[in-house]
Amino acid sequence: MSDTHAQTVAYVRETMVEQKEPPLSQSGAYKWIHENMFSTPLNVILTVVSLFVIWTVLSHVLPWAVMGIWDADSLAQCREIRDQLYGADASVACWAVISERWNQLLFGFYPPELYWRPVLAFVLFLAAIAPVLFASVPRKMLWFSAAAPFVLYWLLWGGSLWGPIAVAAGFALGAVVMRFAAPALGALAGVLLAILVPLLYWFLISGPLAGALNAVIPLELVNVRSNDMGGFMLAMIIGVSGIALSLPLGIVLALGRQSDLFIINKCSVFFIEVIRGVPLIVWLFTASLLLNYFLPPGTNFDLMLRVIIMVTLFSSAYIAEVVRGGLAALPKGQYEAADALGLDYWKSMRLIILPQALKISIPGIVNTFIGLFKDTTLVVFIGLLDPIGLSNAIRASTDWNGIYWELFVFIGLCFFIFCFSMGRYSLFLEKKLRREHR
Amino acid sequence: MQQQATDTVDRSHMTVSDEVAIQITKMNKWYGNFHVLRDIDLTVHRGERIVIAGPSGSGKSTMIRCINRLEEHQAGQIVVDGTELGSDLKNIDKIRSEVGMVFQHFNLFPHLTILENCTLAPIWVRKVPKKEAEATAMHFLEKVKIPEQAHKYPGQLSGGQQQRVAIARSLCMKPRIMLFDEPTSALDPEMIKEVLDTMVSLAEEGMTMLCVTHEMGFAQAVANRVIFMDAGQIVEQNEPKAFFNNPQHERTKLFLSQILGH
Numbered sequence: 001m002s003d004t005h006a007q008t009v010a011y012v013r014e015t016m017v018e019q020k021e022p023p024l025s026q027s028g029a030y031k032w033i034h035e036n037m038f039s040t041p042l043n044v045i046l047t048v049v050s051l052f053v054i055w056t057v058l059s060h061v062l063p064w065a066v067m068g069i070w071d072a073d074s075l076a077q078c079r080e081i082r083d084q085l086y087g088a089d090a091s092v093a094c095w096a097v098i099s100e101r102w103n104q105l106l107f108g109f110y111p112p113e114l115y116w117r118p119v120l121a122f123v124l125f126l127a128a129i130a131p132v133l134f135a136s137v138p139r140k141m142l143w144f145s146a147a148a149p150f151v152l153y154w155l156l157w158g159g160s161l162w163g164p165i166a167v168a169a170g171f172a173l174g175a176v177v178m179r180f181a182a183p184a185l186g187a188l189a190g191v192l193l194a195i196l197v198p199l200l201y202w203f204l205i206s207g208p209l210a211g212a213l214n215a216v217i218p219l220e221l222v223n224v225r226s227n228d229m230g231g232f233m234l235a236m237i238i239g240v241s242g243i244a245l246s247l248p249l250g251i252v253l254a255l256g257r258q259s260d261l262f263i264i265n266k267c268s269v270f271f272i273e274v275i276r277g278v279p280l281i282v283w284l285f286t287a288s289l290l291l292n293y294f295l296p297p298g299t300n301f302d303l304m305l306r307v308i309i310m311v312t313l314f315s316s317a318y319i320a321e322v323v324r325g326g327l328a329a330l331p332k333g334q335y336e337a338a339d340a341l342g343l344d345y346w347k348s349m350r351l352i353i354l355p356q357a358l359k360i361s362i363p364g365i366v367n368t369f370i371g372l373f374k375d376t377t378l379v380v381f382i383g384l385l386d387p388i389g390l391s392n393a394i395r396a397s398t399d400w401n402g403i404y405w406e407l408f409v410f411i412g413l414c415f416f417i418f419c420f421s422m423g424r425y426s427l428f429l430e431k432k433l434r435r436e437h438r
Numbered sequence: 439m440q441q442q443a444t445d446t447v448d449r450s451h452m453t454v455s456d457e458v459a460i461q462i463t464k465m466n467k468w469y470g471n472f473h474v475l476r477d478i479d480l481t482v483h484r485g486e487r488i489v490i491a492g493p494s495g496s497g498k499s500t501m502i503r504c505i506n507r508l509e510e511h512q513a514g515q516i517v518v519d520g521t522e523l524g525s526d527l528k529n530i531d532k533i534r535s536e537v538g539m540v541f542q543h544f545n546l547f548p549h550l551t552i553l554e555n556c557t558l559a560p561i562w563v564r565k566v567p568k569k570e571a572e573a574t575a576m577h578f579l580e581k582v583k584i585p586e587q588a589h590k591y592p593g594q595l596s597g598g599q600q601q602r603v604a605i606a607r608s609l610c611m612k613p614r615i616m617l618f619d620e621p622t623s624a625l626d627p628e629m630i631k632e633v634l635d636t637m638v639s640l641a642e643e644g645m646t647m648l649c650v651t652h653e654m655g656f657a658q659a660v661a662n663r664v665i666f667m668d669a670g671q672i673v674e675q676n677e678p679k680a681f682f683n684n685p686q687h688e689r690t691k692l693f694l695s696q697i698l699g700h
Contacts, residue, residue: 336508337545341559341611342535344527351558355549435548435591 068093068406073100074399097400098410104394105410108230108385114158114222118233121155124148125240133425135432149244156229156237158221166210170198226304230385232414238304238386239373239418242311246372247365249312250319251358255349257324268320275317281378283310288382307379315372322364326357359433366426370419377415387411447659451644454662457484458517459615459646460505465514467500474500475511476670484614487647489657489678492667493693498650501667502617505648506537519614535563538608542620544600546592552579552603553588556610564611571610578606582636598629602636609640616640618649654697658682666690 025031037047069085069092072078078094086092098105107118128148131141150164174194182190214220229237256268275283287306330353338348358365380389391407394400460482467475474497482488490498503509504516507523507530516523518533547555556575560566566574579585582602584595592600601621608616618637622630634656641647641660651657657664657678664681666674666689674687682698685691 331543331545333541333543333545334547337539337541337547339508340506340534340537340539340541341607342531342563343559344531347562351562352547356547359549433549435593 064091064093065409068095070095070099072096075401075403076399093406093409094403095406095410097394097403097406101390101394101400105231105387105390107233108390109228110224110230110233111222111228114224117155117158117221117224121152122236124155125152128152154221156224157226158223160210160214161219161221162210162213162217166206166213167202170201170206173201174198226302229304231387231390234304234379234384234386235373235376238308238311238376238379241308242315242372242376243369245308245312246314246316246319246368249316251323251354253316253320254323254327257320258327272317272320275313276321280311280314280375281381283314284378284382286310303382304384307382307384311372311376314375315368318368318371319365322361322368323357325364326359326361327353329360330356359430362426362430362433366422370422373418373422374415387414447638448642451642452485452487452662453644454483454485458482459484459486459519460648461515461517462505463515465501465504465511465516467497467504467509467511467513474670475504478514478672480665480672482615482646482648484646485644486663487641487645487661488649488663488665489661490648490650490665490667491652491654491657491693491697492673496667497670498667499619502619502648502650505615505617506534506539508539531563535559535611536614538611538613538616540601540604540608540616540618540621542623544592544597544604544624546600546604546607548592551589551591552584552595555592555603556607559607560610575606575610578609579603581609581639582606583632596629597625598632601625601629601633605633605636605640615646615648618647618651620650620652622651622653652697654682666693668693 038044067086067090069078069081072081072094073096075094075097078096082088082090082092082094103112103115107115110118125148127141128145131137131139132145147168150168154161154164174197177197178190178194181193184190185193253268253272256264257272259265259268284307287310288303291301291306334352334356335348338352343351377386377388379386380392383389385393388411391411394407395403458481460480462478462480465475465478466473478501480501490502492498500509504511504523505518511523519536521529521533523529523533546552547558550558553572553575556579557568557571560571560574561568576585576588579588582605584599584602584606587595587599587603592603595603605621621637622633625633630653634653637647637649637656638660649656649661661678663675664678665672666681666685666687668689674681674685674690676686681690682694685694
């Protein structure tokens with residue numbers, strides 16, 4: 001009490017109190033266990049009951065999975081091995097179906113001698129998304145990411161390399177037109193021209209050009225039809241294309257819905273509401289059945305491409321709404337500050353508004369992506385052989401007739417790994433972009 | 439607070455030229471049916487420092503926000519540096535890059551560092567090379583006395599520091615006119631002084647300033663004209679000395695007695 005002058009009313013502190021460690025019972029594992037598991041009698045009971053439930057489940061599932069049989073050619077053989085090892089009434093998994101049909105589950109009916117192509121494509125794909133996902137990867141790699149879609153298409157479907165190159169040239173053409181026409185003609189005319197010129201090029205020139213180039217220097221791979229692709233490869237192709245294409249489209253739609261320009265605004269709202277208001281399965285049937293009626297007779301529009309377009313449009317409507325939420329969450333002052341500095345609309349969106357709005361929307365965007373990826377299993381209803389479709393085909397064969405759990409557990413686990421990693425990445429990104437309290 | 443700045447202000451560079459910086463004629467604005475600004479006439483000469491006071495809802499913020507078109511006026515004419523404000527987007531962007539604005543709530547960009555906040559507009563609007571923009575930004579950050587914060591994010595700074603960064607950010611565009619929209623209203627008393635000091639030093643260099651504020655000490659020390667607004671119109675304007683000592687309009691007298699009464 002010596003330094004507090006307790007007898008007088010006026011008070012002046014002479015020494016400041018130093019920071020001290022909290023008492024031992026208030027930190028560490030002891031505190032955690034006490035607070036979270038045994039703090040009250042009810043809590044003790046709940047802890048015991050929960051442990052019992054977990055033990056019951058694991059004591060049944062773990063032996064089934066761990067004792068599972070990996071080496072057999074059919075379900076019947078699986079059962080024979082089980083009878084020898086554990087007795088007839090033991091319940092064990094027959095994982096052999098996965099090891100025996102492994103290639104089919106991964107690639108569908110892709111020609112086995114060409115398996116190196118999807119494998120290489122997958123490795124290239126990982127290299128291409130690395131710079132997009134992680135800022136620590138050298139920025140120059142982004143050029144590779146931009147080229148990757150065309151290379152991957154060529155690897156997976158085969159044909160002439162000049163086809164994808166001719167298509168890619170269209171984008172370059174658009175960029176060049178934008179670069180030189182926009183300053184001369186004004187922003188709107190520049191954008192319109194940058195869209196129109198590549199479209200004309202794709203419809204009229206790119207096909208013959210690719211053919212001509214291929215005649216001079218043939219760079220061909222064996223063609224593989226979409227019908228032969230299946231399994232997780234199909235789910236990945238549809239899912240990844242849908243994700244990569246729906247994000248930019250969704251952002252454009254969200255900006256359109258916020259726009260003051262009447263027609264753009266109404267078109268965006270109409271598109272979003274119509275696409276969102278109809279089940280995906282209806283759109284998929286539209287893609288597989290109805291689209292043929294509208295296309296000119298004789299055009300053979302790849303079914304997988306149609307599905308990718310529909311999945312993209314579907315999830316872009318959701319992305320648009322998620323991004324709109326992010327745009328609306330930004331304080332008005334951010335828009336005003338960008339305006340007051342003289343930034344035009346596109347610059348203020350690109351540099352100020354979208355980086356912040358997208359950061360807010362990350363959980364919602366990733367949520368939509370996870371939904372999209374799982375929804376790729378719906379293509380089974382229009383006859384594409386995604387993992388679920390293949391599992392049906394496998395179960396229909398005489399060898400594996402009667403097997404259920406193992407295939408679905410495996411497929412579920414694979415989807416879980418993909419979706420869980422997306423969720424983890426979303427958390428990582430949110431943490432990395434957190435600026436408020438560092 | 440009111441007297442501290444008065445004695446130390448260096449008025450040697452505060453010269454008002456004949457050149458007209460802003461010319462507002464018969465400007466009117468409505469929000470729906472509500473007539474917010476009524477027949478505003480105002481001529482601002484280069485080098486003038488104008489303080490706009492008035493009760494809340496009198497339209498003072500709206501008026502200065504019309505000058506860089508954050509708000510649209512529906513009738514009348516605004517000419518800034520010889521360019522008329524209309525619906526022409528090129529004119530609007532041109533005027534905005536010449537007119538700096540400081541907001542009540544700072545409105546720094548939270549996802550960018552202090553330095554990036556300051557260099558963004560020069561690089562993207564003025565097309566200044568990055569190195570040069572950074573040098574300019576550091577110069578102005580030194581001027582507002584926070585160069586050491588350049589690589590932090592706005593969320594790590596105090597309110598007063600953020601507002602000084604906001605001023606530096608505007609200055610990096612080398613504006614010819616600065617608009618202040620209640621720059622100290624969201625700040626603690628301790629921080630108000632550091633922001634006002636920055637504004638005083640800006641005035642000492644002869645910047646054309648329009649400032650909506652309730653800091654009457656600042657008005658007395660720095661302004662060469664005080665404008666009092668009520669109900670969307672300019673009720674009275676005068677030199678600060680005459681304005682504070684001898685207000686003419688009843689509404690001005692009432693306002694001053696309220697605000698200076700404590």
